Amino acid sequence: xxxxxxxxxxxxxxxxxxxxxxxxxxxxxxxxxxxxxxxxxxxxxxxxxxxxxxxxxxxxxxxxxxxxxxxxxxxxxxxxxxxxxxxxxxxxxxxxxxxxxxxxxxxxxxxxxxxxxxxxxxxxxxxxxxxxxxxxxxxxxxxxxxxxxxxxxxxxxxxxxxxxxxxxxxxxxxxxxxxxxxxxxxxxxxxxxxxxx
Amino acid sequence: xxxxxxxxxxxxxxxxxxxxxxxxxxxxxxxxxxxxxxxxxxxxxxxxxxxxxxxxxxxxxxxxxxxxxxxxxxxxxxxxxxxxxxxxxxxxxxxxxxxxxxxxxxxxxxxxxxxxxxxxxxxxxxxxxxxxxxxxxxxxxxxxxxxxxxxxxxxxxxxxxxxxxxxxxxxxxxxxxxxxxxxxxxxxxxxxxxxxxxxxxxxxxxxxxxxxxxxxxxxxxxxxxxxxxxxxxxxxxxxxxxxxxxxxxxxxxxxxxxxxxxxxxxxxxxxxxxxxxxxxxxxxxxxxxxxxxxxxxxxxxxxxxxxxxxxxxxxxxxxxxxxxxxxxxxxxxxxxxxxxxxxxxxxxxxxxxxxxxxxxxxxxxxxxx
Numbered sequence: 001x002x003x004x005x006x007x008x009x010x011x012x013x014x015x016x017x018x019x020x021x022x023x024x025x026x027x028x029x030x031x032x033x034x035x036x037x038x039x040x041x042x043x044x045x046x047x048x049x050x051x052x053x054x055x056x057x058x059x060x061x062x063x064x065x066x067x068x069x070x071x072x073x074x075x076x077x078x079x080x081x082x083x084x085x086x087x088x089x090x091x092x093x094x095x096x097x098x099x100x101x102x103x104x105x106x107x108x109x110x111x112x113x114x115x116x117x118x119x120x121x122x123x124x125x126x127x128x129x130x131x132x133x134x135x136x137x138x139x140x141x142x143x144x145x146x147x148x149x150x151x152x153x154x155x156x157x158x159x160x161x162x163x164x165x166x167x168x169x170x171x172x173x174x175x176x177x178x179x180x181x182x183x184x185x186x187x188x189x190x191x192x193x194x195x196x197x
Numbered sequence: 198x199x200x201x202x203x204x205x206x207x208x209x210x211x212x213x214x215x216x217x218x219x220x221x222x223x224x225x226x227x228x229x230x231x232x233x234x235x236x237x238x239x240x241x242x243x244x245x246x247x248x249x250x251x252x253x254x255x256x257x258x259x260x261x262x263x264x265x266x267x268x269x270x271x272x273x274x275x276x277x278x279x280x281x282x283x284x285x286x287x288x289x290x291x292x293x294x295x296x297x298x299x300x301x302x303x304x305x306x307x308x309x310x311x312x313x314x315x316x317x318x319x320x321x322x323x324x325x326x327x328x329x330x331x332x333x334x335x336x337x338x339x340x341x342x343x344x345x346x347x348x349x350x351x352x353x354x355x356x357x358x359x360x361x362x363x364x365x366x367x368x369x370x371x372x373x374x375x376x377x378x379x380x381x382x383x384x385x386x387x388x389x390x391x392x393x394x395x396x397x398x399x400x401x402x403x404x405x406x407x408x409x410x411x412x413x414x415x416x417x418x419x420x421x422x423x424x425x426x427x428x429x430x431x432x433x434x435x436x437x438x439x440x441x442x443x444x445x446x447x448x449x450x451x452x453x454x455x456x457x458x459x460x461x462x463x464x465x466x467x468x469x470x471x472x473x474x475x476x477x478x479x480x481x482x483x484x485x486x487x488x489x490x491x492x493x494x495x496x497x498x499x500x501x502x503x504x505x506x507x508x509x510x511x512x513x514x515x516x517x518x519x520x521x522x523x524x525x526x527x528x529x530x531x532x533x534x535x536x537x538x539x540x541x542x543x544x545x546x547x548x549x550x551x552x553x554x555x556x557x558x559x560x561x562x563x564x565x566x
């Protein structure tokens with residue numbers, strides 16, 4: 001593929017064909033618990049996108065300039081987690097200080113994101129798939145937007161479903177998982193467009 | 198051979214990464230996270246100078262002002278509501294599930310979610326100034342009847358509580374079989390306020406009740422229990438009127454507290470205590486009531502059984518407490534009444550009392566479900 005277009009391809013693939021939530025099933029816990037309302041999922045989705053975009057870049061730098069030269073690539077799990085946690089914490093403090101609106105909309109979701117496996121997953125995929133810095137950034141934003149898209153779609157469906165009669169045993173997480181599965185099937189329809197694995 | 202070099206490098210790398218990040222966070226905390234000192238004004242009466250940046254609930258607790266909360270500040274119980282006059286900013290999404298439209302208009306906030314970033318002015322019920330959290334130990338557990346347990350708590354930290362006879366405390370139930378989260382349940386204190394180191398509660402087993410099941414099936418002597426309090430407006434008013442007390446079941450507790458307190462303070466007002474029970478096995482503390490009849494100059498304890506069994510050999514009053522009250526109380530003119538029991542019983546008794554001319558604002562009650 002044309003190398004100038006490669007990050008663009010990665011970006012779109014991360015949203016549609018390789019959606020981190022719908023194909024890798026990562027970041028499920030907050031996806032299930034915060035997808036009841038459009039408004040809150042909007043906040044969480046935006047927070048995930050932002051954090052994912054920045055942490056993939058940070059972790060790319062740490063990985064290629066610190067871990068790999070020292071031969072410590074096996075430490076990437078622990079180092080990535082520390083970087084993500086510290087970054088999220090500092091961002092939360094800044095948002096809280098700077099903007100009340102932004103804090104109310106985004107800030108309170110940040111602690112939730114520290115333990116969101118999709119964020120760590122994005123950093124790990126970027127290593128496994130040998131993305132360069134630009135592609136990693138594109139992948140981070142793309143994955144974040146993909147996750148955003150999935151939770152928005154789910155929140156929309158769940159708001160409609162609030163009045164539906166769900167069989168007793170499937171209420172709550174049960175029906176949500178089934179819908180997630182259906183959404184994943186629908187997203188498979190995109191897979192012919194691009195493929196990146 | 199053990200790769201010492203790799204070992205040192207990996208430990209070093211993690212240390213350096215963590216140290217750099219920690220340093221960034223320390224700097225961030227001291228600069229962007231530093232809100233300096235803020236003032237918290239409560240009820241326009243007291244003002245506290247506190248370190249800013251932390252949630253209001255915890256900040257107040259450090260100052261000794263205790264807002265009741267069951268979840269300990271995780272935003273999952275919705276109990277720690279306070280009215281914020283100014284300084285809290287806009288509502289956070291974590292608060293909204295707990296706040297009704299009306300509460301929103303009044304600016305009621307969850308104190309565990311809002312942070313003290315600027316000077317705050319809040320309003321809380323006056324009685325909360327005296328409310329504290331206490332660590333206690335179960336000193337005694339006694340079966341009073343087949344379904345009522347007397348629980349005596351010894352206060353460990355703080356060691357003393359000051360309250361008024363008739364008030365209640367909240368008992369914290371830790372997570373167990375019936376609950377995933379700590380919950381609080383209110384129980385009236387049956388002991389006298391002069392006994393500052395001990396609290397006596399009377400807890401009736403309610404089938405599948407979270408707290409009552411815990412107390413009856415799980416709690417053992419010697420175990421630690423967290424409580425907070427005191428709360429409530431149910432206490433003896435200072436007057437020269439005659440006193441009518443009515444209780445059923447574990448409603449005995451606050452009435453007993455009030456009577457014991459009267460005996461201690463030598464309050465010699467004419468007092469009648471009607472106690473409703475189904476049968477003899479539901480009666481308890483009768484001996485203590487008889488003793489109080491000796492101590493108090495004009496006190497009579499009148500237990501009534503609604504469903505006395507043949508083997509009870511009951512010679513006392515039979516029927517519902519309302520009927521006995523209707524017969525015994527000639528005029529309600531010079532009377533004030535203290536009621537504690539189920540909502541059904543209280544509503545029925547209030548009807549009888551008002552029909553006898555007891556003013557409604559002189560009927561005090563604690564309803565429990």
